[in-house]
Amino acid sequence: TTAGVATFSDLSINKASAAYTLLATSGGGLIAAVSATFTILPDFATSLAFTTQPSGASAGYVFTQQPVVSAIDDFGNVSSSGLPANLILTITLLTGVGPLQGTTSLDIGTAAGNAVATFTNLRIDFSNNASNTVSLRATAGSLTAVTGNTFTVAKGATMTMVTSSLPGNMSVVGESVTFTATVSASLGAPTGNVTFTIDGVAMTPVALSGNTAQFTTSALGLGAHTVSAAYSGDVHYNTSTGALSPNQQVSGASTTTSVSLPANSVYGQSVSITATVSPVAPATGTPAGTVTFTIDGVAQAPVTMVGNTATLGTSSLVVGGHNVTATYNGSASYSGSTSAPASIAVSQAALTITANNATKVYGSANPAFSVSYSGFVLGQDASVLTGTLSFTTAATASSPVSSYVVTPSGLGSTNYSISYVGGSLSVTPAALTVTANNATKVYGSANPAFSASYNGFVLGEDATVLAGTLAFTTAATASSPVGSYAITPSGLSSTNYTISYVDGSLSVTAAALTVTANNATKVYGSANPAFSASYSGFQAGDDAADLTGTLSFATAATDSSAVGSYSVTPSGLSSTNYVISYVDGALSVTVDPLTITANNATKIYGSANPAFSAAFSGFVLSQDASVLTGTLAFATAA
Numbered sequence: 001t002t003a004g005v006a007t008f009s010d011l012s013i014n015k016a017s018a019a020y021t022l023l024a025t026s027g028g029g030l031i032a033a034v035s036a037t038f039t040i041l042p043d044f045a046t047s048l049a050f051t052t053q054p055s056g057a058s059a060g061y062v063f064t065q066q067p068v069v070s071a072i073d074d075f076g077n078v079s080s081s082g083l084p085a086n087l088i089l090t091i092t093l094l095t096g097v098g099p100l101q102g103t104t105s106l107d108i109g110t111a112a113g114n115a116v117a118t119f120t121n122l123r124i125d126f127s128n129n130a131s132n133t134v135s136l137r138a139t140a141g142s143l144t145a146v147t148g149n150t151f152t153v154a155k156g157a158t159m160t161m162v163t164s165s166l167p168g169n170m171s172v173v174g175e176s177v178t179f180t181a182t183v184s185a186s187l188g189a190p191t192g193n194v195t196f197t198i199d200g201v202a203m204t205p206v207a208l209s210g211n212t213a214q215f216t217t218s219a220l221g222l223g224a225h226t227v228s229a230a231y232s233g234d235v236h237y238n239t240s241t242g243a244l245s246p247n248q249q250v251s252g253a254s255t256t257t258s259v260s261l262p263a264n265s266v267y268g269q270s271v272s273i274t275a276t277v278s279p280v281a282p283a284t285g286t287p288a289g290t291v292t293f294t295i296d297g298v299a300q301a302p303v304t305m306v307g308n309t310a311t312l313g314t315s316s317l318v319v320g321g322h323n324v325t326a327t328y329n330g331s332a333s334y335s336g337s338t339s340a341p342a343s344i345a346v347s348q349a350a351l352t353i354t355a356n357n358a359t360k361v362y363g364s365a366n367p368a369f370s371v372s373y374s375g376f377v378l379g380q381d382a383s384v385l386t387g388t389l390s391f392t393t394a395a396t397a398s399s400p401v402s403s404y405v406v407t408p409s410g411l412g413s414t415n416y417s418i419s420y421v422g423g424s425l426s427v428t429p430a431a432l433t434v435t436a437n438n439a440t441k442v443y444g445s446a447n448p449a450f451s452a453s454y455n456g457f458v459l460g461e462d463a464t465v466l467a468g469t470l471a472f473t474t475a476a477t478a479s480s481p482v483g484s485y486a487i488t489p490s491g492l493s494s495t496n497y498t499i500s501y502v503d504g505s506l507s508v509t510a511a512a513l514t515v516t517a518n519n520a521t522k523v524y525g526s527a528n529p530a531f532s533a534s535y536s537g538f539q540a541g542d543d544a545a546d547l548t549g550t551l552s553f554a555t556a557a558t559d560s561s562a563v564g565s566y567s568v569t570p571s572g573l574s575s576t577n578y579v580i581s582y583v584d585g586a587l588s589v590t591v592d593p594l595t596i597t598a599n600n601a602t603k604i605y606g607s608a609n610p611a612f613s614a615a616f617s618g619f620v621l622s623q624d625a626s627v628l629t630g631t632l633a634f635a636t637a638a
Contacts, residue, residue: 014075016042042079045071045115047144048089053136054122057153062102062123067091067148069138071108071115080115083108089117089140094147096134098124108140124153158185160194160231160242169246173253173333174285176218179244181229183211185237192234198227205232218284220250222333252335253283257291259326259339267349267415268377270315275326277308279334289331295324302329315378317346319415351375351416355391355406355423362430362496363458365397369423371408375416385418387411393425398459401427401496432456432497436472436487436504443511443577444539446478450504452489456497466499468492476506479540482576483508513537513578517553517568517585524563524592525620528555531585533570537578547580549573555587560621563589594618598634609638 006024013020022035052068069089073079086109093100102121107113117138124134136148165178181194193205194213198220206213213229227244231237261273275291290302291310295317303310310326323341330336352374358367369391373382382389387410395404406423433455439448450472454463463470468491476485487504514536520529531553535544544551549572557566568585595617601610612634616625625632 013040014077016040016073016075016077016079042077042081043073043075044082045079045143046074047072048138048140048146049076050136050138050146050148051116053148054151055149056151057124062121066119066122067136067138068119069108069117069146071140071143078115080110083110083115084141085109085111087141087143089113089138091119091122091136091138093124094135094137095150096124096153098134100124100136155233155238158183158190158231158233158237158240160184160229160240162196162227162229162242162244164227164244164248166248169244169248170251171220171248172251172283173220173222174218174279174283175250176216176284177220177248178214178216179227179229179248181206181213181215181231181242183208183213183231183240190231190234190237192232192237195230195232196227197230199225220248222250222252222331224249250333252333253285254280255287255328255330255334255337256280257326257328257337257339259293259324259342261324261342261344263344265317265344265346267317267319267346268315269349270313271317271344273312273314273324273326275303275310275312275328275339277305277310277328277334277337283334285333287328287331287334289334290329292327292329293324294327296322317344319346319348321345348413348415348417349375349377351413351418352421353389353408353411353418354421355408357424357426358406359426359428360395362399362401362427363397364430366393366395366425369393369406369408369425371423382411385411385413385416395425395427399427401429403427429494429496429498430456430458432494432499433502434470434489434492434499435502436489438505438507439487440507440509441476442539443480443482443508444478444542445511447474447476447506450474450487450489450506452504463492466492466494466497474506476508480508482510510575510577510579511537511539513575513580514583515551515570515573515580516583517570519586519588520568521588521590522557524561524589525559526592527559528557528587531555531568531570531587533585539577542577544573547573547575547578557587557589561589563591565589592618592620596632603638609636612636 018039020038020040023032025032048069049072050067051070052065054063054065054067057063070078071080071083086107088105089108090105101123103119106117106119108115108117133150133152135150137145139145161182163180171177179196183190183194189211191208193207195205196203196215203215206215224247226247228241230241231239233239255277257275257277259273259275261271265271273293277287279285279287286308288305290304292302293300293312300312303312322344324344325339325341327338328336354372356370356372358369360367371389389408390410391406391408393404393406404425404427406425408420411418435453437451437453439450441448452470470489471491473488474485485506485508487506489501492499516534518532518534520531522529533551551570552572554569554571555566566587566589568587570582573580597615597617599613599615601612603610614632
C-alpha cells in the first residue's frame, strides 16, 4: 500500500463466469467498494469430461441416461478455446462385452458441437454373457481421453414362487415349518442364492438346488407372518422376488409352569425363587413375557423371563414358614399357567452385640457405655430391636486401677437370635503431680527440711494413700555458694496414680559479714598508723582470704590533725557468698608532750630578778611557742 492505494498483483479466478464483481473492505470504518461486473473466460481446452453418463442399462435397449461429453480446460471449465472447426469425438466400450451400438461419433469442433457432444441412441446388445459390467471411453484428437464409471447391463428375466410345507399355511407357535422358493426362467436353469425374508427380517441366503431353495424355522410367533424370497441372480439371469400367499398363520400354544426354591433359609439371606415355563407339545420354542410370584398370598412385582425361566431374588422373608406360587402371565404366542405351591422355612439370623471397650481415670464416674453390632442384614440397625439396651459392671468411681467386665443386655427381636459379648472397662491411674516446695537457706547453713505439694488427688485422698517414702535430693550442701539448686522429690508409688515429680528450688542466700575497723591511736603530729579490721560472720571455715577486693580505710585524720577522735571507715571487699557491712573504728589523736624548761639566770644580790626565759622541747610540724596560748610566766622564791 502506497499513499492510500493498494495494488494487487497475483489475484486469479479459476471458474469461468460472465457475472463477477469484487468487494473491497478494510478496518477503520472505511466504506466498502464494489467493482464493475467482469467476465472470466475459460482457458484452452485440454481434456474431455463426462457431464452425464449411464448408471445402468438393459440388453438391447437404448441407454436411459445417454452420455454427454465436454471439452474442458485445466480448471474444469467447459471450453471451445483452441478447438478446430471440426473435431470428431468417439465413444468406445473400454471394458465389458459389446458391441456398443448406435451413433458413437459426434463433432465437437467450433463449427458443430462447440465443445459439447450429446449422444442419443447408444445401446449394448448381448445375451448369456459371462461379464455384466461395462465402462465407456471418450477420445477426441489431442485432448486427454476420459473413462466413464462402470455400470451394469441387465440379464435374463426370472420368476420366484414361495410355498409352505403345512396345509393352508397354518401352524402353531414353535411348530417347525419349511418354506420353499422355486426360481424359473423361460430358458435354462438359474443358479445362485435365495434370501428368505420373514416379517421384514432377512435370513441367511440359501443356495439353489436344481431350481429350488428351502428355509426351515420353528421361531414364528403368534399371528400372521409375511414370507418372501429374493433370488440373487447370476451371470445370466436377473434377480426376482416372490411372496407366500396367504401369509403363514400361527396360533397360540399352551404352557405349564413349575416353581423351585430352597426348603430352608435364614432371615436376611437372599432366596432365589425360579419359575420354569414350558410349551405343551406339539408347540416348541421359548415362551417370553413375565412371571408373577405370590408369597403368602401377596403378589410380587412381575419378573421378566430370561430364556424360559424367571427368577425372583428376595431377602425380605421374615422368620417362619412361607408358601410360594408362580404364574406365567402369557404372551401373544403362549397362554398363561400357574404352578403348584412350594414352601420354605426361614430361621432367625444370628446377631452378636458386643460391649465396646472403654476407659476411665481412677476416681471418675463410669463413662457412657456403647456397643457394636455384628449380624444385621438388609441394611437394618438397632432401631429394629425391642427392649432397652443396658449395661452392668462391677466398676464404680472409687474402683482401683484394673480391668472390669462390661456386660450388655436388654434387647430382643423375632428375626434375630441375639448373643451378648462383654467388653472391658479399663480404669487407668489418675495423674498426680508431686512438686517440691521452694526453700531458702543462708550460705553456710545446713539444708532445711524439704516439703512437697500434691496436685491430682481424687475421692478426698491425700498422701497417706501413697506407698514409699518421700525423699528429696539436691546438689546443695552447707558449703554450697550462693545460687539456686534443684530440689528433686522421689520415692512414692501408687497403683491408682501415675506420679510425676516437679523439682522445687533451693535458694542459697548470702550470709551477713561485718567488717569492723579496729580502734587506733596516734600522737598529734605523727603519721596515721596502719589500720586493721575485725570480721564477724564468716561461715564454713571461711576467712578474709575468701573475699575479693582490697581492704582499704578512709579517715579525716592527717599528720596535722588536732587532738581528738576521728572515724576510720573500712571498704573495698566483696563476695558472692556474703552481704558485707562495714563498721567504722576510731582513731584517737593524743597530745604530744612539750617540755618548757626555764633557762638558768643570774643576778647580783640586791638587784631585781632578771627577765626569765625558757627553752621548749617537743614541738612538731616545725611549730614554736607562737602556737601556744596564754602568757609564759615564771615564779621563783628569789
